[in-house]
Amino acid sequence: MRIIDLSSPVDAAAWEPDPVVHQILTPAEGARHMSEEMKKHLDVDFDPAVLPAGELLSLDTFTLTSHTGTHVDAPSHYGTVAEYGTPRHIHEMPLDWFLRPGFLLDLRGQPVGAAGVDVIKKELTRIGRDPEPYDIVLLNTGASAHAGTPKYFTHFTGLTGDAVEFLLDLGVVVIGTDAFSLDAPFGDMIERYQRSGDTSVLWPAHFAGRRREYCQIERLCNLDSLPGPTGFTISCLPVKLKGAGAGWSRAVALVAD
Structure with missing residues (x-):
C-alpha cells in the first residue's frame, strides 16, 4: 500500500494570520x-x-490555534445551537467518519469566491458517478500552491451553502479542501455582503453545519498526487482535543499497489 501525505505542516516560519x-x-x-x-x-x-x-x-x-495546519472542524465550530440538537465537539465525533473511501473533485480554474451546485454537478458528470454515502469528498482548488504566504488566505475557491447541502444530500458527512476555508475568502464574502446587504453570503458553507451535522477538513495539500477521482482511502483522524471545535489531523491517502 502506498501512503500519500495530504497534510500541510505546522511551521512557525510560514506566514499565518495567527502566528505560530x-x-x-x-x-x-x-x-x-x-x-x-x-x-x-x-x-x-x-x-x-x-x-x-x-x-x-x-x-x-x-x-497555535486548532485551525492551524491541516485540521478537522467539528460541528461545535459552526455555532452553539443546531437544528439537529447540541453540536458535538471534535472528541465526540465517530472515528469511522474519518477513515473512508475518498472522492476527489477538481475545482482548479474556478475564480475567487464560492463554487455552486452547478459546478459540482458538472464535475460529477465528468467523473461519471456520485460519491457514495460517507465517502470523504475532497476539493482540489489549487490553493495549496500558495500555502505559507498571505495569498493563501485571500485567493481561493470555496463552496456555497447550497453546494454543501447538495453533497450532504448524497450522504457525505466529511468535506475536505486544500484551501484555507470551505467558504469563500473573507474579503470576497464581506465585499458581496456590503454590496448586496444579503447576510446569506456570509460563511454559508460553515453555517450549513447548523442545519446538518457534518465535518470539514481544511488546509489539505498535495491533492495533485492522488491517482484519480476515486481509488483511494482517506485517513484523517483528528487529534482528541476535549471540548474543542477542531482538531489537527495528519491526513493521508492510502492507495493499494
Missing part, C-alpha cells in the same frame, strides 16, 4: 531543566553532567 510560536528546549537544556525539576519536586540533587554529552531530551512547545 515554536519554543525549543534543546537536549542539553532539557537535562538542566530535569535537574531543576527533580530538586524542586523531589528534593533530589542530580548533576546532568553525568549524562552522555550532558544531554537528556529535547522538548518543543508550540503556541
Whole structure:
C-alpha cells in the first residue's frame, strides 16, 4: 500500500494570520531543566553532567490555534445551537467518519469566491458517478500552491451553502479542501455582503453545519498526487482535543499497489 501525505505542516516560519510560536528546549537544556525539576519536586540533587554529552531530551512547545495546519472542524465550530440538537465537539465525533473511501473533485480554474451546485454537478458528470454515502469528498482548488504566504488566505475557491447541502444530500458527512476555508475568502464574502446587504453570503458553507451535522477538513495539500477521482482511502483522524471545535489531523491517502 502506498501512503500519500495530504497534510500541510505546522511551521512557525510560514506566514499565518495567527502566528505560530515554536519554543525549543534543546537536549542539553532539557537535562538542566530535569535537574531543576527533580530538586524542586523531589528534593533530589542530580548533576546532568553525568549524562552522555550532558544531554537528556529535547522538548518543543508550540503556541497555535486548532485551525492551524491541516485540521478537522467539528460541528461545535459552526455555532452553539443546531437544528439537529447540541453540536458535538471534535472528541465526540465517530472515528469511522474519518477513515473512508475518498472522492476527489477538481475545482482548479474556478475564480475567487464560492463554487455552486452547478459546478459540482458538472464535475460529477465528468467523473461519471456520485460519491457514495460517507465517502470523504475532497476539493482540489489549487490553493495549496500558495500555502505559507498571505495569498493563501485571500485567493481561493470555496463552496456555497447550497453546494454543501447538495453533497450532504448524497450522504457525505466529511468535506475536505486544500484551501484555507470551505467558504469563500473573507474579503470576497464581506465585499458581496456590503454590496448586496444579503447576510446569506456570509460563511454559508460553515453555517450549513447548523442545519446538518457534518465535518470539514481544511488546509489539505498535495491533492495533485492522488491517482484519480476515486481509488483511494482517506485517513484523517483528528487529534482528541476535549471540548474543542477542531482538531489537527495528519491526513493521508492510502492507495493499494
